[in-house]
Amino acid sequence: MEMSAVRNAIADAARAVTLPAGTAALTSTGYVPDAVTAPHFFCAEYSVDYDRAMNRALDEVELTCRVLVGRADDKSAQAILDNLLAGSGPTSLKTAIEAARGAPGDYALGGLAHDLHVTRVQGYRWYEHQSTQYVGAELIIKIIGEG
Structure with a gap:
């Protein structure tokens, strides 16, 4: 798998969320940005388990992504974040990202990976960035694909 392309494709998929009226549109990058325009989703660290199948047939990646929301008002910021972290619906990052899995039998992310799955949310807290x-x-995404 070409991880730069995978990360960019996941960021593209995340942009499909529809936030409530009056909320700024989600910005999204496949890399850790220098500056954030909130709300912002980005792909960060990842780990790779090589050779999950013989002859470099399959690698397994665990990608950590973050979503950051401005804190002009702590209560409304957390409401926006909760919408983004929902398990389903038009505001759900999980739904938007997993839509990039493609149809049954298709490769995920337009052929960049075999499959992906948003497995969990963690680290709900205050973050400092710049x-x-x-x-x-943080959203954790499991991705499998050719080695």
Whole structure:
């Protein structure tokens, strides 16, 4: 798998969320940005388990992504974050990202990976990015594909 392309495709998929009226549109990058325009989703660290099948047939990646929301008002910021972390619905990052799995029998992310699955949310807390504080959380995505 070409991880730069995979990360960019996941960021593209995340942009499909529809936030409530009056909320800024979600910005999204496949890399850790220097500056954040909140709300912002980005792909961060990842780990790779090589050779999950013989002859480099399959690698398994665990990708950590973050979503950060501005904290002008702590209560409304957390409401926006909760919408983004929902398990389903038009505001759900899980739904938007998993839509990039494609139809049954198709490869995920337009052929970049065999499959992906958003497995969990963790680290719901305040984050500091470039000396600015945001409320945010991490999404963990399991991705499998050719080695």
